[in-house]
Amino acid sequence: MSWIARSVSPNGLRVFEAAARHLSFTAAARELRSTQSAVSQQVRALEEQLGLPLFERIYRGxxxxxxxxxxxxxxQEGFATIDRTIERLQHKHRHPHVNILTDFSFAAYWLMPRLPRFREQHPHIDVRIVTNQGVLDWRAQEVDVAIVFCDERTLAGGVPLLIREEVFPVCSPSFLQRHGPIENLEALSQxxxxxxxxxxGQSWLDWPSYFEQLAGVGYLGSSELTFNNYTLLIQAAIAGQGIAMGWHGLVDDLLENGMLVGLKALRLRSPRGYGLVDARPDSPGEAKRALQEWVLECAAQERERRTKE
Known part of the structure; x- marks a missing residue:
């Protein structure tokens, strides 16, 4: 940084910006609650510091x-950048935020229906949800908390378990009426x-693994539709286009309101499940702590309710 740049008065630049924007010393003085002569002196001092004329004095302006x-x-660009930075810092101070990373399925069917309760309890916390359907690497993203589908090793490493993986076939009531009863794996495979x-590389159950673990044989049939998005898959099941694999904790609301029917006699449990990961353990904060406590409380309440059913 040159000596001239260091010696330029920030107030002089502010006066210059107002005068240049209005192309009038008088209008700039009015905006700055100063006088025309004071503005003129500030501009002249700036010109002397720079050794450059900044204005041409013309008739009446x-x-x-x-x-x-x-x-x-x-x-103008510099002041705009400063203003944006100040606004962002003030907003961050006024509204602490927490960034959550999870997959589309969990976000759509577990988190979003419950999130209004968190917002009611903590209206001052801004929640930002980042979703991805692939393997979720929370280390590579700017997130505070990750709710991810975990294998046994990750859960054994101290990640709190929210929902244990439990799957069962689900379909629409009309599909079951047309094709039922579906009481065994042989009927299901047809x-x-x-x-x-x-x-x-996701570790959740698929149909071949499901049939292998329940019956010891692979599923040899062909699927009618394949999706890389669980939300779309569930919409296809609701529309009666086939049988989907339903995950406990994700499809519960759809079962309760009758949009889907669960074939729970064909359920399968695994040691995997959704876990709550502190993606930034070295960065504690009120917002992150509040969200973690709320998520764990919701999961505990639902496990307790389920044991009473």
Whole structure:
């Protein structure tokens, strides 16, 4: 930084910006609650510091020189950047925020229906949700908390378990009426199964693993539809296009309101499940702590309610 740049008065730049924007010392003085002569003196002092004329004095006004125009553009950009930064810092101070990373399925069917309760309890906390359907790497993203589908090793490493993986076939009531009863794996294997791909290494159950673990044989049928988005897959099941694999904790509301029917006699449990990960353990904060406590409380309440059913 040159000596001239260091010696330029910030107030002089502010006066210059107002005068250049209005192309009038009088109007600038009115905006700044100063006088025309004071504005003129500030501008003249700035010109002397820079060794450049910034304005041409013309009849009943002023106009910018080439140097004045270049400085005006830069000063406006600089003040705008400062204003945005101050606003962002003040907003962050007024409204602490927490960034959550999770997959589309959990966000749509577990988090979003419950989030209004958190917002009611903590109206001052801004919640930002980041979703991805692939393997979720919370270390590579700017997030505070991650709610991810975890394998046994991750859960054994101290990640709190929210929902244990429990799956069962689900379909629309009309589909069951047309094709039922569906009481065993043989009947299930003859029907169109809606498949959620795991082409990015996700560890959740798929139909081949489901049949292998329940019956010891692989499923040899062909699926009618394959999706990489669980939300779309569930919409296809609601529309009666086939049987989907339903996860406990995600499809519960759809079962309760009758949009789907669960074939729970064919359920399968695994040691995997959704876990709550502190993505920034070295960065504590009120917002993150409040969200973590709320998520754990919701999960505990639902486990307790389920044991009473």
């Amino acid at each position: 002023v106009r910018l020189t080439e140097a004045g125009h270049a400085l005006f553009v830069s000063v 029907l169109p199964l809606l498949t959620l791909t795991a082409d990015q």
